[in-house]
Amino acid sequence: MWVTPRALPSQRICLPVPDAPLPNLFALPVGADFTTEVVRGLESRLGDDPLLWARSTIYVNSARMERRLREKLAEGPARLLPRMQVVTHLADHPLTRDLPRAPSAVRRRLELAELVRKLIEQDPTLAPRSHAFALADTLIELFEEMEAEGIDPDALSALDVSNESGHWQRALRFLTIADNFAARDDVPGQNTRLRQAALTLAAHWSGSPPADPVFVIGSTGSRRPVTLLMEAVARMPNGAVILPGLDLDLPAPVWRSLTAEPPQEDHPQFLLADLIRRLGMTPDEVRCWTDARPRRARAAMVSMALRPAPVTDQWMRDGPELGDLIAATEGLDLIEAADPAEEAQAVALRLRRALDEGLNAALITADRTLARRVEAAVDRWGLVVDDSAGAPLHLTAPGRLLRMLARIMGQALAPEPLLSMLKHPLVAAPDRRLHLERVRALEIWLRGRPLPAVTPRDLSEWADQAELPEHDLWLLWVQTLTSEIPVIAAAPLSDLLNAHLTLANRLSGGPTGDGADLWKGDDGQKAAEALAALTAEADATPQIELVDFAALIDTHFAGEQALTQRKDSSGIVIWGRTDARMQGADLIVLAGLNDGVWPETGDQDPWLNRAMRRALGLPSPERRIGLSAHDFQQAMGAPRVVLTRARRDAEAETVASRWLNRMTTLLEGLPGQNGPEALAAMRTRGSDWLRLARGLIDEQDVSPLAFRPSPQPPVALRPNQLSVTRIQTLIRDPYAIYAERILRLKPLDPLQVLPDARLRGILIHEILKSWIDVLPEPADAETALTALRETAETYLAQLPWAITRVQWAAFLEQSAGTLIPDELSRQSEADPLVREVKGRLELSDPPFTLTGTADRIDRRPDGELLIYDYKTGKLPTADQMTYFDKQLVLEAAMAERGAFEGVAAAPVHGVSHIGLGPKGGAVQHPLRVDDPKGKKPTLDPDIAVAELCGLLRCYARPEQGYTALRAIETTGAYAHYAHLARYGEWDLSDEPVAERVE
Incomplete structure (x- = not known):
């Protein structure tokens, strides 16, 4: 049935001789609007026969591709749509429905996490217990790779690790659990079932090929089971495989080098070259699906820039063939921002201008933080962005609430988590205004109270002060919440999930239980589905600790995406990298082009190193880089492309993406083709957007x-x-x-009273005051120490923190070495007069009242006073006391003027700081005594009062x-x-x- 497309020009990759026994492998070149060209090619081949369209079957690489293709076909003319199916759903084909069902991904994760936890219990050095679910995910990824490649789990035991470190030997021993999962014939994994389905279909079609057309479109063959399907379809008489983004400018020697040893897996065309090799073809034998060949000069330039690293010396030889690079780079802008904030502003401005020009614009980036920055930046113009990647479920409002509740279930309900829970926007939605008023009042009451946990009794005490009725519905609702939260060591997963769900519903419904908003909208529905999936497989974990339950909810939600189709979108879209394969736009912004972002830094396999993966037959990490490079190359074919990066992030200078670096290096190295001028023009166009972005940032900073x-x-x-x-x-x-x-x-x-320096100072002041009151006269050192310990024990017992009681008791013990001898000496020289005494001094010029509380005042036998101040922190220096810290010298002035209650006016002999701690001790500051060396300033209460009056007169002037x-x-x-x-x-x-x- 296959015919030559109408008006196909002769190209390097063209149609073969019609009777040649070649597989039906077609391709579209780099930069072509893939979906549009696929539909155009279908129309040229299927014609106007409605039955032929209806009998056709199309396998697509993703659900998003399926939606895009349906939208394109729906544009007209009216026709019966072909059957469409995602290639990863091959097991749903009528010929493969009898294959054993694979366990759900959730059950597999729970079972593997249980085994990982047991491994960590046996060897705690492997990882923290909280990483069990994350490690289980890496195991699942490893097993899925093995299943996709058709590697028998027994191959693990055949690996030679005698030359590997102890870590890898230990990891390999643990990997024998693969026999319990990947090697179970009765319960195959998802990829095993997919591979079996592909092999079943291929075997059936080889003997009895379908009479109706079958197409596989959009896939690069990155998954081995899909590659098997593509090979089978390409060999069928009525089958066809359409590859995206084939590089028509890559020379034959470079094509051959991609699959030679060692393979160039990080090249964008490697996967296509590997598929072509498997089909026994050469790239020249791949047929063109349509005659599309957009922006040939730019495609040739990008192709040369992305050639494998070992042959980049060919740039100097083949570079002149590119011609004038100013023409090749027309429509390319390069924005090199100072930081991510400036990059986001520049991208937002370029997208806004595209809308004004009536262009379809899309942002493609692997940096989700940058995508959110851009979304926030365009909000200043009231524009709504349609983000095709959605948002990670754990960052949505329902996800945050459910994760918070999972953590709260494992601990006593302290004030901070209680208020965080009650303030969440999805809590008590029916009467939000009254709810927030009550929560604010409760927060004010809770602040400053040392409550380790809020109980229903505490809430009743607050309600009495707030004059709430005893049977207030809101109060009863909060009391019920605080009493129902389980604080237990462990429980069956099903019980915890039920308690978690009950608590979430009770919170969202509010006091009346009506109008719960938690499960509404796309985010809420996705959260409900995620919890339902866990509940359905809860029997896989008969017992789980609450701390592990919180980790499970975190990792489970982090692995889900809440996709929201923005019906009110302004026309700006954010695509994932693979979206560039299936749809086109007038303007594409490739943002975040830094190494580590695009391409991403590959996560290290914690179970197998590179040598072990190679021996096992698993693909190298470079294959993912090559797939990402293919997405980059395809996106570069858009009519207008803006390349952006930030020169530094929040931590350090960044390194430009290797693909951007290659392209700029190629341009700079071809002066004969105006390469440096072309690059300068790209940067000039980008700098215009940076200038506007900096103006916006400066405008926002003006205040x-x-x-x-x-x-x-x-x-x-x-x-x-x-x-x-x-x-x-x-x-x-x-x-x-x-x-x-x-x-x-x-x-x-503070919302939560903490054992900080301020609280320690207050408590120790009280201890010392009471200690001096009970200290007998005369007293020896042993009696004084016993009295200090007993007094401290009485006060420290009031603290709710056991470890703090021990630490502060030790602090006093360390202080006792100098405190007790000094105190006995002080009592022998003077009589303790008053402690914690309040004072008040009236000044006349200007009228002003000076108040204060003296820690301690003693009277000497000659009638002069001694004033002391206890310090648990650093003592002030003499200079600080002269110019800034005037507390003691002003207290001396007050005492000399009779300003303290119960203390008659008398001269003050001196003031002292009593330092506490291991390096403490009394530091005396005599008054009105000149330093003979002139190095220390003189402390004089009269001078201090005069200086204070002068300062107050300054503040009595309106201009001060x-x-x-x-x-x-x-x-x-x-x-x-x-x-x-x-x-x-x-x-x-x-x-x-x-x-x-x-």
């Missing part, structure tokens, strides 16, 4: 607060009272005082601003309000900008 603020509020609103500890803040970061006292913005308490981070030592201590001041958009070297505020 009225992108300077170092120094607000000037009305004098009447400025604070007239501060504590001695806040004076240092007024000196170092006045903006913090402005935010706290004038704007009345205070940091929220509260400058952000004026004289800080480190930003960490002043981070509460740094974000409000937009620190980071300016730096500490910037001059402050004063601004009147009302």
Whole structure:
């Protein structure tokens, strides 16, 4: 039935003599719109006979290809559609339905994960327990490769690993579990069944070929069972195989080198060359499906650039045949952005311009992060992108909620996971407004409370303070959630899945249980299907720990894609790399062209190294690179192509994709063909888009607060009272005082109280205060140590963290070596007067109230006072006390003026810091004593008060601003309000900008 297509010109790869006994292998050249040309070729061969169309069968390489082909055929004219089937569904053919059914992929994963966990238990050095499911996936991939290649699992035991390291020998011993899966005749794997189906069909068709036309289109033969089908169909009288993207410019010697030893598997044409060789043909004998030959000059240039590395010396010999490279590169733009953000903006602008020009535009990239950046960038114009790759299920809203619940089931419900769960957008959708109001109120109540887990009793306590009715429906709903979450060591997988599903439904339905949004939409349906698949095979895992259950949900969802067809798309599409094979566009943007992204860095096989794979007969990792290179070469044939890359990522400088690097090297090395000028023109066209992208980025960065603020509020609103500890803040970061006292913005308490330095300081202050109260007079060192331990034990018992109790008790033990002798010495020299005493000093010029709390004040026999401050951290230096940390010297001034409760005015002999810790000890600071060497400043309470009054008079002037981070030592201590001041958009070297505020 096969006839020559109408008006085919003579080409290097052309039709053979009609009576030659050659397989029916056809091809379309690089750059051809594959689906359009396939339909055109079908029309020229099947003609107008509706029955011939209806009797035809077409095997396609993917479901997406099937949809694209149906859409193209539906464009007209009216006809009966042929039967279509994806090649991976060969086992559904009537002739192969009796083959044994393969187990589901989910069951295989669960069974293998169970065996991997047992291996890890026997040898914990192999991998962390949480990696069991990831390792199971690599095992499945290995077995599927073996099944596809027809390798018997017994071949594993025949491998010689005597010269391999112990890791590979150990891995090979474990691979004997392949006998339990890949070698089971009664339960074949998916690829084994596919291979059996292909062999069954090939055997049947060799003796009794179908009378009706059979086509295989779009496949490159990357999967061995599909290659078997393609060989069988090509040898049938009424069969035909149509290959995508055949390179018509590759010389015969290069074709032969692709399949010679060693094979050039990373070349884009290797898989096609291998299929041609298997059919006993040469590339010159492959027939053209149609007369399409777009952009021949560019195709020739790309073909030469991608020649195998060993023959790139041919560039200098064959390069002149390319002619004028300016013409060959017409329609090619090269964008080399500084970083991924700039790359995304440039791509978004180019896609937007394509829409304005009425062009079909597509972005092709392997970098999913870049794709999301571009999608976000075009949103500024209200454009909606149709992403054919969809989104990984674990990143969708239902996926995130279900993964969160799986982790929560394995732990006590602390405040943070509880609030994260309640705040999820799919929780309590029916009455979202009331729900969020209650959650915010609950969060404020929970902040600052040391609750290791939130219980129904805690919720009742909050409800009493919030004045909620006892039988409030929302309250009962949350209490039920907290009580139903299982916190157990292990359980059958089916039980955990049921509990997980029940919890998810209860959360999504809200207090009334109505209107659950979790399972709606494409994302929700896909999540429901993923859980249903696990539930159907749950008996494969009779017992699983909760930590492993969370890992299972994570890996299971990460392996699924939630595909969403955007009906409201603006016309911009994002394709996967293989999409370039089956459909064309006026403009294609090939983005993320860096090594490691395109081509991707191959994952290392944890079970077999390269030598072992070669001995076993498995394909090398370079074969995947070659398939990716074929997709790149096909995409380069579009009418207009934009090549983009970022010169660096978030971590380091990047390396350009090897294919882009080859192309630029080829152009630079052919000055006789205007190669450097052509490359410069490509970069010039790309730089225009970069210039526009930088303008957009700069526009986004412009902000009225992108300077170092120094607000000037009305004098009447400025604070007239501060504590001695806040004076240092007024000196170092006045903006913090402005935010706290004038704007009345205070940091929220932490959601989860942690045993940090602040809490340790508060607790140890309380311990020391009580210890001195109970210390007898006189006391020896042993009595003092016993009293310190007993007091510490009383206070530390209040902490909910066992390890913290031990650590802080050890901290006090280390401090006791210097603390106790110093304390006994202090008590022998002076009498403890007051501890944690509040004080208040009224200043007149300007009117101002200075407050403070002294840790401890002692009175000497001569009536003079000693003031102490306990420090669990680093002690301030003398310079810091003179210019910034004026707490103790101001407390001395207050004491001398009788400002502390119960302490009569008296001279202060000195102030001291009592440092705690292994290197602690008391550091005394005498007052009004000049250093004879003049190296240390003098601490004088009167001078400190005078300087404070001078500072306050400055802030009493309207023109004085509260400058952000004026004289800080480190930003960490002043981070509460740094974000409000937009620190980071300016730096500490910037001059402050004063601004009147009302």
